[in-house]
Amino acid sequence: MRILFWISFTVLAFSACGPKKEMNRKLPFLGRFEVVKNESTGAVDTLYHKIDDFRFVNQDSTWITAETFADKIYVADFFFTTCPDICPKMKTQMLRVYDSMKLTDEVLFLSHTVDPKHDSVAVLKDFAERLSVESNRWHFVTGAKEDIYKHGQTSYMASVMEDGSGGLIHSGRFFLIDKERHVRGAYDGTDPASVDLLIKDIKKLMKTYEK
Amino acid sequence: MKNSVIFIFIAFGAFSCFSSAEDIKLRRYMVAGERLYEQHCSNCHQLDGAGFQKLYPPIDGEYLKGNLSQVICGIKYGSSDSLTIKGVKYVLPMPDAHLTDLEVAEIVTYLSHTWADGQGIIGVNEVKEIVKECGDIGRQ
Numbered sequence: 001m002r003i004l005f006w007i008s009f010t011v012l013a014f015s016a017c018g019p020k021k022e023m024n025r026k027l028p029f030l031g032r033f034e035v036v037k038n039e040s041t042g043a044v045d046t047l048y049h050k051i052d053d054f055r056f057v058n059q060d061s062t063w064i065t066a067e068t069f070a071d072k073i074y075v076a077d078f079f080f081t082t083c084p085d086i087c088p089k090m091k092t093q094m095l096r097v098y099d100s101m102k103l104t105d106e107v108l109f110l111s112h113t114v115d116p117k118h119d120s121v122a123v124l125k126d127f128a129e130r131l132s133v134e135s136n137r138w139h140f141v142t143g144a145k146e147d148i149y150k151h152g153q154t155s156y157m158a159s160v161m162e163d164g165s166g167g168l169i170h171s172g173r174f175f176l177i178d179k180e181r182h183v184r185g186a187y188d189g190t191d192p193a194s195v196d197l198l199i200k201d202i203k204k205l206m207k208t209y210e211k
Numbered sequence: 212m213k214n215s216v217i218f219i220f221i222a223f224g225a226f227s228c229f230s231s232a233e234d235i236k237l238r239r240y241m242v243a244g245e246r247l248y249e250q251h252c253s254n255c256h257q258l259d260g261a262g263f264q265k266l267y268p269p270i271d272g273e274y275l276k277g278n279l280s281q282v283i284c285g286i287k288y289g290s291s292d293s294l295t296i297k298g299v300k301y302v303l304p305m306p307d308a309h310l311t312d313l314e315v316a317e318i319v320t321y322l323s324h325t326w327a328d329g330q331g332i333i334g335v336n337e338v339k340e341i342v343k344e345c346g347d348i349g350r351q
Contacts, residue, residue, distance in 0.1 A: 084306035088255040092263055126302070130265035 027176075027201055030183040031157060051155040051181040056112070056141035056148070059124040064110070064139050066181065073205055074108040074177050075198070077189055078152055078160050078170040080115035081127045086172045090189035094174065095131060098138060100199050106209075107202060109138035112152065114160050114170045116142045156183065174198055178205055237320070237332050244321025251308045252318070260326050268294065268301040272327030279319070283338055284345035286315050312338045 031049025038045060051066065058064045075097060079087045094109065101107040113119035119127075124140040131138075142148070152160035158171035176185040176198060185201050188194040249258065255267035262269035274296050275282055284290070289307030293300055310318070316338040323329030 082304055084304075085254065088263060088267060091266070092257075095264070127266070132264055 027178075027184040027205060030186060048180075048182045051177060051183070052151065054147070054151050054155070056143040057121060058135065058139040058141050059121060059128045060135050061121050064141050068139070069108060069110070069177070069181075071179055072108050073106055073179060073202060073209075074110055075202070076110040076112070076156065076175045076177060077173065078112050078114050078148075078156075078158055080113050080168060080170070081119050081123055082115070083168070083170075086190050090172055090174075091131065093189050093192065093195045095133070096192075097174070097195060097199055097202070098133060101202065104206070105137075106206060109133075111138070111140045112148050113140065113142050114145075114148060114152070114168050116145050116148065176201055176205065179209065233331070240317045240320040240332055241324060243314075244317040244319075245325075247310070247314055247318050248321055251310065255305075265299055265301070266303060268296045268299070270322055270326045271296045272323075275322055275327050279333075280341050280344070282322075283315060283319055283341045286310065286318060287312070287338075287342050288345060312342060315342070 029048040033049060034047040036045050036047055037043070053066050055063060055065050075094070077090060077094060079090060081087075094111070098109055113124065119140075119142055121142065124142060128135060128138065128140050149160050152158045152171070156171075156173075156175050158173060158175070160170045161168075163169050172189045174187045174189045174195070175183055176187070178184050184205060185198065187198040187201075256262055256270055257267075260270035274294075278294075281290075281292075281294075285292075285305055286308070287310065289305050291304040293302045295301070313335045316333055316335040319333045319338070320329065323333060
């Protein structure tokens with residue numbers, strides 16, 4: 001009986017830690033980082049992994065670059081319009097994030113197609129309209145296939161590739177990017193619980209910019 | 212006392228036998244159909260059949276009744292034809308999920324009972340006949 005008491009006590013004690021820990025969790029910086037020493041001042045600085053410069057075209061035929069996201073937080077993913085398996089789930093979830101950020105202009109969305117051959121500007125335009133989202137908040141971009149794949153792999157550390165038999169493999173993750181172009185989180189875009197965490201993390205990140 | 216309990220059990224057992232073989236078959240189709248729907252259809256058409264925005268069409272009872280053959284062929288072989296439901300034209304392709312005729316029959320039976328006033332079973336033999344006539348049009 002006494003043992004039972006201690007077991008339940010321990011379980012209770014630990015379960016109480018759960019949510020609190022979640023609240024205090026600081027957003028990580030994903031990717032490789034470098035520690036650099038400033039020779040003149042002697043100060044040590046950490047250089048975190050950053051999203052490279054890029055230049056793609058969106059559903060309105062507008063150039064989209066890192067400048068487009070200057071002073072903005074954004075959520076990025078990789079998809080293609082005719083993808084039958086994980087994309088519909090990802091898009092339902094991304095729309096949920098988009099809808100939850102309706103009241104702020106501080107958060108933008110960036111979806112890269114991994115099938116630029118099919119997903120032309122016109123196809124992306126139609127897709128965005130069918131999704132009923134605003135072009136200035138959610139950019140669907142296309143470009144040269146090599147550029148998109150390379151950008152996905154180096155900037156987002158995402159698996160984006162062809163499977164060798166004409167199919168396409170792309171990560172189902174949503175990436176949270178801060179205003180300094182650092183990757184602050186990667187979430188499973190097909191899992192509502194993981195996407196709930198993303199929504200919380202966006203709000204948490206927004207708070208860090210409040211003056 | 213004990214005897215009467217046993218009697219009640221036997222009575223219930225006998226009563227449940229009254230549900231016909233057809234009913235049992237329907238229930239089997241419905242259970243399998245629901246599971247298959249969740250696995251192969253709900254990603255796009257959603258669990259409640261509401262579809263998603265103007266990208267993926269809702270499961271529509273009227274459309275189903277009026278276009279049963281097209282629906283069966285679409286589920287069996289996939290389709291790249293557009294379709295219009297309640298004034299909205301949907302253009303994205305439906306993939307070929309490589310389902311057997313029986314699985315297609317189970318799904319369509321489930322659809323017709325859940326989103327239309329389904330009567331009985333749309334059986335595997337009926338599906339087999341329809342599938343023969345699908346042709347190449349719209350095949351993925």
